[in-house]
Amino acid sequence: MFTDFQFLADSLPCGLIITDHDLNILYCNDFARERILPKETDAPAVNMKEYTFYTTDMRKFNMTECMQSMIDSGKRNFHKTLIVSGKNLERLVYFSVKGLEDRSKELYLFNITDISDEMDCITHSPGTFGKGDYLIRKKIIGHDPKMDEIYRMINLASEADVNVLIQGESGTGKELVADAIHELSNRRNKPFVKVNCAALTETLLESELFGHVKGAFTGAYKDKTGKFEQANGGTIFLDEIGEISQSLQVKLLRVIQEKTIEKVGDNKSVKVDMRIVAATNKDLRELIRKDVFREDLFYRINVFNIVIPPLRQRHLDVPVLVEHFIDHFNRDTYKNIKGVNRDTMKILMDYPWPGNIRELRNAIEHAFVLVKGSIIETGDLPDEIRKKVNRRLADETIRSKDQELSASVYYSDSFRKTRSGRLKINKEQLTDVLELNDWNQSKTAQYLGISRVALWKKMKKFQL
Ligand SMILES: Nc1ncnc2c1ncn2[C@@H]1O[C@H](COP(=O)(O)OP(=O)(O)OP(=O)(O)O)[C@@H](O)[C@H]1O
Ligand SMILES: [Mg+2]
Structure with missing residues (x-):
């Protein structure tokens, strides 16, 4: 043709x-x-x-x-x-x-x-839009300028073969960042091994990390290769590093310094070559001050530091993340949800997201279960999110009312007591003061310095 x-x-x-x-x-x-x-x-x-x-x-x-x-x-x-x-x-x-x-x-x-x-030639030059950026941005969504810095740091960290500490509140994407660093590094074709240091007791964590030989302790029926050895050539991700015990901290320090490990119950040293990426939602410097975390270990893992901002500090990212998760769950559930309506987006933008992106993801997943048509509505969101935002909005209304009131209330101080001892107040001012005191008559009377009966008479006069 x-x-x-x-x-x-x-x-x-x-x-x-x-x-x-x-x-x-x-x-x-x-x-x-x-x-x-x-x-x-x-x-x-x-x-x-x-x-x-x-x-x-x-x-x-x-x-x-x-x-x-x-x-x-x-x-x-x-x-x-x-x-x-x-x-x-x-x-x-x-x-x-x-x-x-x-x-x-x-x-x-x-x-x-x-x-x-x-x-490819300009992939990792800071400030340039590199190919690495594309790969990262596809997985780690964010338009807020604060995220540009994170993308830049991931690129730099992936280039340098040094230990990295990722800090951030729960659900901010620390694991995602660790994953991206490995994927973009020269170690990408070698293992990426994850260990959650908070999930195991001290003894189990030690055997998980270092491995053990048969008979090393009760229940050690056969030899076991530890995570450090499994990660050889690649990257080990030590999640929740702030949780490891003092004695394991010493052992970890030795691994970093000597690049060798000894299995539990064995005194043979095995060489290991791995990059450590650690993450924590704790303030490690605070733990150092409290003598819970070793300062020398901190400096060994904190060669490169990435701090991920919480979602409430980058509200610009909420709409793109919502779009991203809707796409994700559409693919997962074979639904065809088009988006969220205006009121829902307002709630999502106003909510402080204490659980960060994980909580937002869960909220969208929740909405996918309840949604009737193709647009997510406020009723589809988890109750606690809606209630918290509504409560916050109500608080803000009262606060701004307080501010408005403060002028008239200040002014009311002058009308509070006239020389004759009588209160001169108009209907609008009285309504404001009542509102300020949640329409509680005792509190309002006390506030105005009059008796409850006098207040009641005023309210009757103004038909309040
Ligand atoms: N920027 C982002 N773009 C897309 N998804 C994200 C982003 N950040 C986090 N997520 C998603 O949010 C969830 C939580 O992320 P992740 O597990 O990496 O957080 P975390 O900081 O390790 O949390 P924790 O401290 O509780 O372990 C995951 O489902 C992850 O895919
Ligand atoms: Mg995590």
Whole structure:
């Protein structure tokens, strides 16, 4: 069908793809086949919709809408996007699309320039939008400027083969960050081993980390390889490092210094080579002050430090995270939820998220169970979130009322006692003071320095 054209097209150093109106791929040149379309184990794409496109700030890119606007405007703007297809194929490209007519059939011509290799050269330079950034931003969602710093730190940490300490409240994404550091580092093809230091007793944790030999203690029926050895060549993630006992701290310090381990019940040293990424939601400096955590160990693991801000300090991220989790649960549950309504978004933005992103994820998961139509409404949110926000809003209303009142109340001080000892107050002022005292008549009377009967008379006079 395209033979003449094909010869020319295959010589081009850029991708050309022709699709029909429904984006079924009718033709692609050699460059597109080699660089853009999935290879080897994955079957070649037959429809452009099989690709996921991301914008430069890692928002999902709506190809159909974009094409329509390009075609409508007649402009051939180039869009910089990341195309993800197949298992791991990710290409950073510029693309444009043009509408064509062929025997009254509507066709689309995609012109794709691959810039992934150029991006490789600048991947880790601070402040630049590198390929590493794309990989990270796809997993770790965040638009708030505070997150740019986190992305930059992940890039730097993944480049340097040093121990990293990640700090942040519960649910802020410490594990996700640890994972990204390993994935982007040169150790990515070696194991990433996770250990939760808070989940085990001291003895069990020691045997988990170092392994043991048969008969080392009651119940040690056979030799066991520890996590340090399992992580050899790769990364070990020590979660909740603030929880480890003093004696294990000493042992961990020795592992870091000597790069060797001894199994429990054995005195043979085994060489290990691993990077330690530790995480904690505790303030380790405080633990050092309290003599619970060793300062020398702290400096050994805190060679590179990443502090993840809590969600309440980056409220800008709430809408993108909501979108991200809706996407996630749509895929998981085969639902087609389009979004949240305005009131729900307001609640989500106002809520302080003490459990951070994990709590937001759970809230959206909860809403997926209750949602009736395709839009999440306030009633679909967990009760405690709605109640807390409503209570907070009510408190704020009272507080701002207090502020408004303070002017009139201050002024009321002057009317509180006239020379004749009578209270001069108008209806509006009395209403304000009553409101300030929650309409409690005893408190209001006391506040105004009059008897309850006198207050009652005033209220009757003003028909309150
Ligand atoms: N920036 C983010 N983008 C997308 N998902 C996130 C982000 N941060 C956290 N999550 C998700 O929130 C949940 C909690 O994240 P994670 O387990 O990494 O937190 P944590 O800081 O290790 O919490 P804890 O201190 O309780 O162990 C996970 O489901 C994770 O995928
Ligand atoms: Mg964690």
